[in-house]
Amino acid sequence: MSKYETVIGLEIHAQLATESKMFCSCSTKFGAEPNTNVCEICTGQPGVLPKINKKAIELAIKTGLALNCKIEPMSVFARKNYFYPDLPKAYQISQYELPIITGGHLEIEIPNEGENSNSRLRKKINITRIHLEEDAGKLVHKGAERIMGSEESLVDYNRGGTPLMEIVTEPDIRSPLEAKIFMEDLAHLLQYIGVCDAKMEEGSLRCDANISIRPVGQKELGTKTELKNMNSFRFVQMGLEAEVARHTEMKASGEKIIQETRYFDTKTHDTKSMRSKEEAHDYRYFPEPDLVTIEPDHKWIEEIRATLTELPEKKRERYINEYGLPNPIAEVLIATKSISDYFEECLKIENKPKEIANWMLVNVMAYLKNKNLDIKDIVFSPRELIELIKLIEKGTISGTAAKEVLIKALETGKNIKDIVSESGATQISDEGALQQIVKEVIKNNPKQVLQFKSGKDPVIMYLVGQVMKESKGRAKPDLVQALLRKELS
Numbered sequence: 001m002s003k004y005e006t007v008i009g010l011e012i013h014a015q016l017a018t019e020s021k022m023f024c025s026c027s028t029k030f031g032a033e034p035n036t037n038v039c040e041i042c043t044g045q046p047g048v049l050p051k052i053n054k055k056a057i058e059l060a061i062k063t064g065l066a067l068n069c070k071i072e073p074m075s076v077f078a079r080k081n082y083f084y085p086d087l088p089k090a091y092q093i094s095q096y097e098l099p100i101i102t103g104g105h106l107e108i109e110i111p112n113e114g115e116n117s118n119s120r121l122r123k124k125i126n127i128t129r130i131h132l133e134e135d136a137g138k139l140v141h142k143g144a145e146r147i148m149g150s151e152e153s154l155v156d157y158n159r160g161g162t163p164l165m166e167i168v169t170e171p172d173i174r175s176p177l178e179a180k181i182f183m184e185d186l187a188h189l190l191q192y193i194g195v196c197d198a199k200m201e202e203g204s205l206r207c208d209a210n211i212s213i214r215p216v217g218q219k220e221l222g223t224k225t226e227l228k229n230m231n232s233f234r235f236v237q238m239g240l241e242a243e244v245a246r247h248t249e250m251k252a253s254g255e256k257i258i259q260e261t262r263y264f265d266t267k268t269h270d271t272k273s274m275r276s277k278e279e280a281h282d283y284r285y286f287p288e289p290d291l292v293t294i295e296p297d298h299k300w301i302e303e304i305r306a307t308l309t310e311l312p313e314k315k316r317e318r319y320i321n322e323y324g325l326p327n328p329i330a331e332v333l334i335a336t337k338s339i340s341d342y343f344e345e346c347l348k349i350e351n352k353p354k355e356i357a358n359w360m361l362v363n364v365m366a367y368l369k370n371k372n373l374d375i376k377d378i379v380f381s382p383r384e385l386i387e388l389i390k391l392i393e394k395g396t397i398s399g400t401a402a403k404e405v406l407i408k409a410l411e412t413g414k415n416i417k418d419i420v421s422e423s424g425a426t427q428i429s430d431e432g433a434l435q436q437i438v439k440e441v442i443k444n445n446p447k448q449v450l451q452f453k454s455g456k457d458p459v460i461m462y463l464v465g466q467v468m469k470e471s472k473g474r475a476k477p478d479l480v481q482a483l484l485r486k487e488l489s
């Protein structure tokens, strides 16, 4: 056991899912031609006036409600002054002393490090505050070095002014794994309630971490370093692990840890010192004189609360308790809101949770994963899935044939009924037609027939398999077996 304890606090930037920017009406659409989604306001021309995007406030409040936070009755925007090429105004509008949201927590589930490695422990990670701000533009470095020393840099202001929500946690996280789990759960929640698409790889969710180590039992915090540039959940864990190892080694060799900003090098898997873009850290914050204070009234907050759908954790419990689904299946069904919406849409048509879950997980989800698609991208409706399940139950098609029909429906968008009637996939339950195939199979497999007759009963399954193959999966296996046994007795 390590004699040091790790202490981690996170600062998360989440891009809010608004159509327009924080203080102007420019589009926030990702992937537009550089410098086309810009105007006088978001490029900071003299004499313009910013205006608060009400939707951004709404989404921040929604997040606060989902994370059990306090929505502040009054908050203000402030100017954070610094110079950098991606910030044309030379100040960023942010919130400082009076953020819109304070307090709150997110409960995560972490592995219990006790004797039973399978058990999980629930842990509360407290939220310090959530504030609103605008994003900066994006520098595109040409040349080999990503961070520094580029030959040439270009700037795209499309992202400048995009609404961001900064979520700051208390230093409650005790391991890199916990940090990763927290990020995954938070991303899941934000995506669920529709405030952020939460894709770390695309930058709509970003994570910086403050990390330090201290001797176990010590109250006082050790010297912290700030770690940036962890653009995937895996890198959050890997970056922090590298930093814990570095701190531990330095302590062991008696070296002094310097408070600095570092970044995770995803190629070498270690952390490197990064010259901070603002060495002095004196942002000379002052209240933004061009914007009014935010004072959301009680009625509006309650209206926003009413739009909060059932949160993933509650949903998972309900799927287990109400529908009797095992936990791993419930987990997949709540993985995204679109998946659980699909599942519940199916349930509304036919109350068969187990069959629906089974067909969704084993077949539909496997197909989507294979094609790298989201369930929202397919035309295959819940009504069609129910149709398929009903056809199997009625014995019109076999389970094997149903799988093929399903794939065809997913690929072509045709409806189940048409595919079934076109392909002749209906089950052969007519004994006469099957009899013919059974006889052929017996004739073509003399060796296995002999084995069966000499007492090797399990060989019957091989013969059943041959009949199923010949019938292209359209026969009923139990009927085939009965016919075979009759024929061979």
Ligand SMILES: [Zn+2]
Binding pocket: 021, 024, 025, 026, 037, 038, 039, 040, 041, 042, 043, 161
């Ligand atoms: Zn603009």
